[in-house]
Amino acid sequence: MMSITRYPAASRRGAIAIVHLGLGAFHRAHQAVYLERYRQRSGDDAWGICSANLRGNVALVDGLAAAGHHYHVAEYTDSENVTLREIGTIEETLFSGRDAEGQWGRDLDALLERMAAPETRIVTLTVTEKGYFLNPASGELLSDDPMIAADIAEPSRPRTAPGMLVEALARRRAQGIAPFTVLCCDNMPDNGRRTRNAVVQLAARRDPELATWIEAQVAFPCSMVDRIVPAMTEHDVARLAELGVADAQAVACEAFSQWVVEDSFPQGRPYWEADGVEMVDDVAPFETMKLRLLNGSHSLLAYLGALDGIATVAEAVARDDLRALLHHYMHREAAPTLSLPAGTDLSGYAASLLARFGNDSLQHRLQQIAMDGSQKLPQRWLQGAVARLEAGGEVPCTALGLAAWIRYTAGSDLHGNAHAVDDPLAPRFVELHQHHANDPAALVAAFLAMDDVVPPALAGNDAFAMAVLSAYRTLTEQLLEGALAALNRN
Numbered sequence: 001m002m003s004i005t006r007y008p009a010a011s012r013r014g015a016i017a018i019v020h021l022g023l024g025a026f027h028r029a030h031q032a033v034y035l036e037r038y039r040q041r042s043g044d045d046a047w048g049i050c051s052a053n054l055r056g057n058v059a060l061v062d063g064l065a066a067a068g069h070h071y072h073v074a075e076y077t078d079s080e081n082v083t084l085r086e087i088g089t090i091e092e093t094l095f096s097g098r099d100a101e102g103q104w105g106r107d108l109d110a111l112l113e114r115m116a117a118p119e120t121r122i123v124t125l126t127v128t129e130k131g132y133f134l135n136p137a138s139g140e141l142l143s144d145d146p147m148i149a150a151d152i153a154e155p156s157r158p159r160t161a162p163g164m165l166v167e168a169l170a171r172r173r174a175q176g177i178a179p180f181t182v183l184c185c186d187n188m189p190d191n192g193r194r195t196r197n198a199v200v201q202l203a204a205r206r207d208p209e210l211a212t213w214i215e216a217q218v219a220f221p222c223s224m225v226d227r228i229v230p231a232m233t234e235h236d237v238a239r240l241a242e243l244g245v246a247d248a249q250a251v252a253c254e255a256f257s258q259w260v261v262e263d264s265f266p267q268g269r270p271y272w273e274a275d276g277v278e279m280v281d282d283v284a285p286f287e288t289m290k291l292r293l294l295n296g297s298h299s300l301l302a303y304l305g306a307l308d309g310i311a312t313v314a315e316a317v318a319r320d321d322l323r324a325l326l327h328h329y330m331h332r333e334a335a336p337t338l339s340l341p342a343g344t345d346l347s348g349y350a351a352s353l354l355a356r357f358g359n360d361s362l363q364h365r366l367q368q369i370a371m372d373g374s375q376k377l378p379q380r381w382l383q384g385a386v387a388r389l390e391a392g393g394e395v396p397c398t399a400l401g402l403a404a405w406i407r408y409t410a411g412s413d414l415h416g417n418a419h420a421v422d423d424p425l426a427p428r429f430v431e432l433h434q435h436h437a438n439d440p441a442a443l444v445a446a447f448l449a450m451d452d453v454v455p456p457a458l459a460g461n462d463a464f465a466m467a468v469l470s471a472y473r474t475l476t477e478q479l480l481e482g483a484l485a486a487l488n489r490n
Contacts, residue, residue, distance in 0.1 A: 014045030
């Protein structure tokens, strides 16, 4: 029998001091939950959120508005224990994406006005790695991207998150209003500094003095976020209905949650430490540990598992050979590249990840994790691989993972079943597979030559290139079981 703990939302409404860009499931199950808990504990209603959807359809925005901006989060410890929270800390929802008729920015004016208002003290973001329009390898702004080009041509009608930040900060500067703090909550190394990099580079294309002002005056603290929040499925909706919840905007997630934030907020912030937020001087060690261990392991499961027709993380980690792969990767490849604070229990953290992955109450689909690999893999695998190789180590798990990613981008699994490849570079992948369909060596070489994905130090390592090619051939000739057996033998 399921054990259910219920927490209703605070009955009062609050003032808006935070604008969030990226009204997706993760934001609703992570940041908004922390702020709801803060409001209920402290009674401070001064930190409500205006959350804007920059992509997708408008249904979520309008659905939340129709529900009084209340929704539910189901936190599953396992299949028998769930905490059900009603969230009400989002006070306003806006839509600035492309509508069904192809028009941009239905609520853009309202969003920019809200961001430029003196009452807004923090702007947070969850727009995924590709939403910053940076070259994953070099960190340079993708000035030729059509979205960024549009923001350069018409800066007062921005379509991207960096463009919105630049326009809102320009308005505040012109009006003599102190800048808000920009808090990135996406899975990127040095995410605050990378966000500053995108914003400053874009601002420089508009006004060099504005760029200098942003670089000098705007705080961009780094943060690390951690909670597994799968995309909602019909199964999740049915489970919630059994709990008496009919909520089209509900989110299901794991019970575990972590948020580590650099404490740099010139315009103030909630005192949310009592609600589990860890305020630190340097996020980097936590951020790198999470990216390389949790996210790196997730990506290994995503590409290798999907190629064998496995649907979810829990199904994948239930296989002894894949579980052994993750143990090898975390302890022998990723862990030696980390510099952690004294007292960090790395073995305990790795064991906790395997337990979380095995939570079968979450239908965390591998295809969801496999999205946008070209944007994710540099920080999840490749930068760590460079460090490991430079230290004289080996990275066979990473080589196998990269081989699996290359094969995955062909658009079918090892048994011939087609799947979608959702990635900004998908058209380039199609060309590479068409040109090198019968030449694995040329195909692997072409992927390694993608310098906007693969660091030059890695691409130029002949031993690593040979390891990827060998893994690719073993994977395609002996399938997943053979590739894992070959790796475990070594």
